[in-house]
Amino acid sequence: MSKKIIFLGPPGAGKGTQAKLLAAKHQLAHISTGDMLRAAVAEGSELGKQVKGILDSGQLVSDALIVQLIEDRVKKSDCARGYILDGFPRTVPQAEALKAMLAAAGTSISAVVSFELSEESVLGRLTHRAGVEARADDSAEVQRERLRVYREQTSPLIQYYTNAKLLRSVDASGSVDDVQKLVEAALDVK
Numbered sequence: 001m002s003k004k005i006i007f008l009g010p011p012g013a014g015k016g017t018q019a020k021l022l023a024a025k026h027q028l029a030h031i032s033t034g035d036m037l038r039a040a041v042a043e044g045s046e047l048g049k050q051v052k053g054i055l056d057s058g059q060l061v062s063d064a065l066i067v068q069l070i071e072d073r074v075k076k077s078d079c080a081r082g083y084i085l086d087g088f089p090r091t092v093p094q095a096e097a098l099k100a101m102l103a104a105a106g107t108s109i110s111a112v113v114s115f116e117l118s119e120e121s122v123l124g125r126l127t128h129r130a131g132v133e134a135r136a137d138d139s140a141e142v143q144r145e146r147l148r149v150y151r152e153q154t155s156p157l158i159q160y161y162t163n164a165k166l167l168r169s170v171d172a173s174g175s176v177d178d179v180q181k182l183v184e185a186a187l188d189v190k
């Protein structure tokens with residue numbers, strides 16, 4: 001069965017790094033909605049023009065837009081063996097839309113890995129990332145906003161997926177290697 005895995009966690013928790021590693025090792029597609037949106041902005045496409053201001057502010061783009069983006073993406077052939085969703089869903093309505101979309105295709109989410117990291121560590125890592133990656137969305141003020149948005153709109157998904165018996169928590173405070181081992185153990189893969 002093809003694996004459909006969600007990586008959930010605050011900004012700076014290392015989801016993107018771990019998603020890339022796991023996807024490459026297990027021939028899964030890595031679907032990062034943030035990367036897709038940033039690529040659209042860099043291209044200057046219609047979508048990019050529509051979302052640039054929202055990305056720069058640290059707010060979320062609309063559920064309808066992001067769900068359409070995912071629907072189109074998972075139909076691509078590289079998703080046949082399964083995929084890791086990195087940065088989606090980010091709201092309960094997105095999670096509901098994903099569930100309905102998969103149910104319509106006769107399938108469902110395999111597991112949700114929750115990356116656990118204290119707010120203090122999140123802020124420390126984001127400050128570091130702003131220095132090394134110079135991401136436009138990583139000014140100190142925007143970082144705080146993204147964390148606030150995470151707390152308000154995304155963190156309820158921890159309870160949502162706990163209720164669905166899909167959540168597997170991982171301590172994300174260790175090194176890349178340590179966290180990778182924990183993620184693989186949580187997913188029962190090596």
Ligand code: AMP
Binds near residue numbers: 033146
């Ligand atoms: P990320 O790289 O995942 O932190 O995403 C960067 C930005 O893209 C976010 O701050 C949002 O503005 C937007 N974004 C990415 N994924 C989503 C999503 N699932 N729902 C809404 N907005 C998103």
